[in-house]
Structures are given as C-alpha cells and as structure tokens.
Amino acid sequence: MTGKRTMNNYEPVIGLEVHVELNTKSKMFCRCSADYFGKEPNTHTCPVCLGLPGALPYINQSAIEDCIKIGLALNCSVSPISRFERKNYFYPDLSKGYQISQYRWPLCINGQLTLDNGQVIRINRVHQEEDTGKLFHQEGQTLIDFNRSGVPLVEIVTEPDFRDVEAVRDYAKKLQQLFRYLGVSNADMERGDMRLEANVSVRKVKSQKSKVKNTSQNLKVEEELPPYRVELKNINSFRFMVAAIEYEIKRQIEALEKGEKLSQETRGWNGDKKCTYVQRSKEEAHDYRYFPEPDLPELRIEESRVKSLESSMPELPWSKNKRFEEEFKLSTAQAKILTETEELADYFEGLVELGGKEGIDAVKIANYVINQKIGAGTSVEEVLGKIKAKGEGVIGDERELEKLAQEAISENEKAVADYKSGKEAALQVLIGGVMRLSKGKADTSKLKPILEKLLKVVT
Amino acid sequence: MKLTKDQVKKVARLANLPLTSDEEDLPEGEAGKYSEQLSRVLEYIDQLNQVDTTGVEPTFNVSGESNIMREDTTVASLSQEEALSNAPQKKEGMFVTKGVFEE
Ligand SMILES: [Zn+2]
Numbered sequence: 001m002t003g004k005r006t007m008n009n010y011e012p013v014i015g016l017e018v019h020v021e022l023n024t025k026s027k028m029f030c031r032c033s034a035d036y037f038g039k040e041p042n043t044h045t046c047p048v049c050l051g052l053p054g055a056l057p058y059i060n061q062s063a064i065e066d067c068i069k070i071g072l073a074l075n076c077s078v079s080p081i082s083r084f085e086r087k088n089y090f091y092p093d094l095s096k097g098y099q100i101s102q103y104r105w106p107l108c109i110n111g112q113l114t115l116d117n118g119q120v121i122r123i124n125r126v127h128q129e130e131d132t133g134k135l136f137h138q139e140g141q142t143l144i145d146f147n148r149s150g151v152p153l154v155e156i157v158t159e160p161d162f163r164d165v166e167a168v169r170d171y172a173k174k175l176q177q178l179f180r181y182l183g184v185s186n187a188d189m190e191r192g193d194m195r196l197e198a199n200v201s202v203r204k205v206k207s208q209k210s211k212v213k214n215t216s217q218n219l220k221v222e223e224e225l226p227p228y229r230v231e232l233k234n235i236n237s238f239r240f241m242v243a244a245i246e247y248e249i250k251r252q253i254e255a256l257e258k259g260e261k262l263s264q265e266t267r268g269w270n271g272d273k274k275c276t277y278v279q280r281s282k283e284e285a286h287d288y289r290y291f292p293e294p295d296l297p298e299l300r301i302e303e304s305r306v307k308s309l310e311s312s313m314p315e316l317p318w319s320k321n322k323r324f325e326e327e328f329k330l331s332t333a334q335a336k337i338l339t340e341t342e343e344l345a346d347y348f349e350g351l352v353e354l355g356g357k358e359g360i361d362a363v364k365i366a367n368y369v370i371n372q373k374i375g376a377g378t379s380v381e382e383v384l385g386k387i388k389a390k391g392e393g394v395i396g397d398e399r400e401l402e403k404l405a406q407e408a409i410s411e412n413e414k415a416v417a418d419y420k421s422g423k424e425a426a427l428q429v430l431i432g433g434v435m436r437l438s439k440g441k442a443d444t445s446k447l448k449p450i451l452e453k454l455l456k457v458v459t
Numbered sequence: 460m461k462l463t464k465d466q467v468k469k470v471a472r473l474a475n476l477p478l479t480s481d482e483e484d485l486p487e488g489e490a491g492k493y494s495e496q497l498s499r500v501l502e503y504i505d506q507l508n509q510v511d512t513t514g515v516e517p518t519f520n521v522s523g524e525s526n527i528m529r530e531d532t533t534v535a536s537l538s539q540e541e542a543l544s545n546a547p548q549k550k551e552g553m554f555v556t557k558g559v560f561e562e
C-alpha cells in the first residue's frame with residue numbers, strides 16, 4: 001500500500017472529471033434515438049448530429065432536467081442564466097469541428113459531496129454537453145460511427161480535493177449510485193455510460209509545525225497547487241482507475257526525488273503491463289477557443305422550476321443510508337449495503353413494514369437479508385416466514401435435541417460405524433439426520449457435543 | 460495587425476490546415492499567403508473594435524428568446540446509405556478517414 005511512510009512526505013493532489021451519458025430517448029440536439037449501443041453503425045444519425053451545413057440544434061428538455069437533478073443532488077446552485085458554447089477542435093470523432101458544451105455559464109456550479117471518510121469534496125461544476133462519434137482504428141485508417149454523436153453527456157468536475165485513492169474510489173462509486181437512483185443513466189463503466197478522468201500531481205507536505213500553526217500565510221502555502229498535472233484518460237473501470245492513480249503517484253514521487261521535472265501530459269493505462277503511458281491527446285493544444293453557441297438561445301432556469309425538479313427527486317442514497325441507521329437502528333455498514341440500490345432499499349423497507357406488524361425486528365430482517373444475500377424480488381412473505389421460523393422455532397432444549405440425536409443415530413448405522421472407525425466426517429451425516437428430523441429447526445451449534453456424548457455409549 | 464510566423468503556425472495547427480513548405484520556411488518578417496489573409500481578417504475586426512460599445516450588453520443570440528426546448532421524443536433517423544451518401548470513402552457501414560493516432 002502507499003502508506004504514509006513510503007510517500008516520503010509527498011501527498012497526492014487529485015481532481016476528477018466524470019462524464020455520464022444520459023439515458024434519454026432522443027439525443028441532445030436532435031430527435032435521433034440515443035439508444036445507440038450495439039446498433040448497426042451510422043443508423044442513428046441526421047443532418048444535426050452529422051454536422052451537415054445548415055442543420056440547427058434543438059435542446060432536449062429532459063436532458064436539461066436530468067443535468068439539473070444531478071447538480072441539485074450534489075448541492076450545486078442552479079445558474080439562473082445558462083448558455084451553451086462551442087468547444088472547437090479538429091478530430092474525426094467530431095463532425096462539426098466543435099462540440100456544443102458549456103464553459104462560462106454552466107447549468108450548475110459550486111456543489112459538494114461528503115465522502116464516507118467525512119471529507120467534503122468541492123464540485124466546481126455540473127454542465128451539459130454532447131457526446132462524440134466513435135472511432136475505430138484499422139490498418140492505418142480510421143473508421144467513424146456517428147451513432148453516439150450528440151448523445152446527451154453531463155460532465156461533473158471536482159476541485160483538486162482528493163488526497164488519497166480510496167477517496168477517489170468512494171466518490172466515483174457514489175456518483176454511479178446517484179445516477180442510478182436518479183434514473184438518469186445506467187452508468188455502466190464497461191459500456192462507456194460513465195467515464196472517469198483524473199488529474200494527478202504530487203507535492204511535498206509542509207512540515208507538521210507549519211500545518212498546526214495554520215496562519216493564513218501557511219494555509220496559502222499549503223494550498224498551492226503543483227505546477228503540472230497529469231491527466232489520466234480513457235480508463236474504463238474503477239479498478240483500473242485506482243491502479244493507474246496509484247502507479248502515477250509512485251512514478252511522480254520517484255521522478256521528483258530524482259530531481260526530474262514533471263510535465264503536463266495525458267496518460268492512459270496499460271492493463272497488461274500495469275503501468276501508465278504517455279498518450280498523444282486529441283486536445284493536444286488545449287486551446288478550444290470557446291465562444292457562445294449562436295444557434296441556441298440561452299436557458300433561464302426559474303426558481304419555481306428548480307423547486308419542482310427538486311421535489312420530483314427520490315430520496316438520495318446518502319440520506320437513505322442515514323435514515324436507515326437512525327430509523328431502523330442499523331449499523332453504518334448494514335445501511336450502506338441495504339441502500340446500495342434503490343430497489344433493494346425499497347424491498348427492505350417493505351419487509352420491515354410487514355415484519356413490524358408481526359413483531360419482527362428491523363435489525364433481524366437486515367441481518368437475514370444481508371447474510372442470506374436476499375435479492376429484491378424474493379417473496380416478502382416467504383422471507384418473513386423464514387426469519388420467524390428461525391427466531392421462534394429453534395429447538396435449543398438439550399433434552400429434546402438428545403431425543404432427536406438418538407433417533408438419528410439409530411437410523412444411521414453406517415454413519416455410526418464410520419465414526420467409530422475414525423471417520424470424523426461421518427458426524428456431518430448424523431447432524432444432517434437431526435436437521436431432517438427437526439425440519440431444520442435444531443440448533444446446530446449445540447448438536448455436535450450432544451452427538452459425540454451419545455456416540456461414546458453406542459457400541 | 461500583423462501575425463508572427465509562430466502565430467500563423469499555431470492557428471494552422473488548431474484548424475488542422477497543412478502549411479506549404481514555402482509558408483513554413485519564410486524568413487521572419489516576410490508574409491506568406493496565410494499570414495496575409497489572416498492579418499486582413501484581423502484588420503477587419505480591428506475596425507469593428509473602433510465602435511464604442513460602452514454600456515451595450517453582448518449579444519449571444521439574435522432571437523431574443525430563451526428556454527426553447529423540445530420534448531424528449533424520437534423520429535426516424537437517416538438510413539445508413541443516406542448517412543454515408545456524401546462520404547468520399549466508406550467501409551463496413553462507416554465513414555473512412557485518414558488514420559489518426561490513438562493509444
Ligand atoms: Zn441526429
């Protein structure tokens with residue numbers, strides 16, 4: 001692990017950009033179907049998403065609402081006036097020569113998300129844009145499929161607040177969970193519904209002394225960002241992202257220790273060699289010459305619309321987590337598991353409601369659902385019945401158990417003989433016999449000593 | 460306003476325009492075709508800059524409208540043949556372009 005000692009007094013400074021493809025029916029600026037995955041190439045296009053001359057964009061209202069919901073869930077303020085801009089660059093995945101995105105007037109700004117470790121990650125912006133076409137590189141040629149071109153994409157950008165990889169993982173998982181709760185995206189990493197980009201750099205940690213002092217000057221020194229940052233891109237799983245960031249931190253510290261100067265660059269992840277490597281980026285110049293999209297009128301988001309969108313949102317995973325802890329007296333870990341998906345959380349609440357009427361405790365239900373890995377959709381009555389039988393029907397009385405054990409012994413002469421000849425495993429056969437005789441209600445934890453005692457006197 | 464050679468090179472790179480070797484190799488101070496054209500555009504913009512716009516709000520869109528949005532419904536897209544009908548080169552239902560580097 002990258003323990004504090006091996007870090008040699010360096011700390012990582014990491015910011016994250018998350019792109020999520022919305023699951024609207026139609027694309028962002030045209031009425032082509034956005035359901036492009038696995039479809040024949042170039043069968044979901046029109047003059048707008050092919051960038052043909054004269055075609056005009058027309059904003060998809062559902063996408064805008066989804067973007068605002070994501071922003072609200074991340075505690076952003078919704079901008080009263082928001083505008084689209086053209087991000088100009090030349091690359092074949094972009095038919096128009098620019099991507100319609102947002103720059104100076106994003107829909108949502110200044111949010112935050114609290115992680116499991118208590119750290120608050122500042123969200124710089126949540127903005128709306130469109131996806132690009134897909135490229136396939138083949139024998140020195142590049143083939144283009146524009147089915148994905150113009151699919152609504154929301155970008156969520158954090159401040160460089162992460163100081164360890166675990167926090168990055170937690171944040172990304174929380175966003176994925178949020179997208180699914182809100183129902184705005186399937187957020188499947190492998191399919192590319194959700195994409196992560198990390199900006200990674202490292203800096204020397206100031207001495208503990210100046211840290212403690214925390215005068216305004218020291219604070220300023222502390223918050224100074226490194227003069228470079230490495231962008232990790234095109235990484236399509238949480239696991240690879242974590243591996244890539246860990247590798248980068250190590251690589252950068254080693255380079256700085258050797259007195260090397262690190263440069264601004266884009267790197268990808270090589271899963272086979274388990275290392276990052278320099279990628280030539282399509283946005284090499286980082287000079288996008290943004291300017292307002294003249295074909296799209298501005299958005300004026302009224303407070304009343306924000307309010308109504310807010311009230312249409314489901315309970316968020318982290319709120320649900322907290323409520324489960326308080327209302328049902330669950331541990332944080334239990335609540336986290338049970339709120340993993342909205343479906344499971346709802347299912348659990350259904351169990352608790354019905355179980356409550358029969359006097360079954362919520363913690364008991366939680367334990368059973370978690371231990372038995374009960375999936376949402378299992379019959380509620382059946383599950384409650386099992387929990388009840390388990391709680392009420394357990395035969396723990398020793399005399400009763402002895403009776404059952406004796407019965408099992410006389411029924412299984414072979415197992416008894418095996419046991420006598422030293423085959424310890426034969427005991428399992430007898431335990432199984434007792435379970436069958438008791439219809440599964442015997443307390444197994446007490447059975448073994450009872451059987452052993454009885455077997456001693458059997459000849 | 461005259462553009463330097465480096466500025467011309469940068470603009471050309473951003474616009475993905477190849478420069479002829481004449482343009483690249485010209486000694487500093489001597490204008491090639493592009494730098495002349497680009498400088499003329501800038502001169503024109505300079506003229507616009509002479510207008511006093513104090514107190515005038517920038518115009519982002521001439522319609523004066525806002526919140527022009529549509530419902531999230533779909534219509535039929537072009538067929539693959541239609542989509543590719545202007546492509547100079549196609550392969551496996553896709554547009555073909557000169558190979559670009561990735562990875
Ligand atoms: Zn289209």
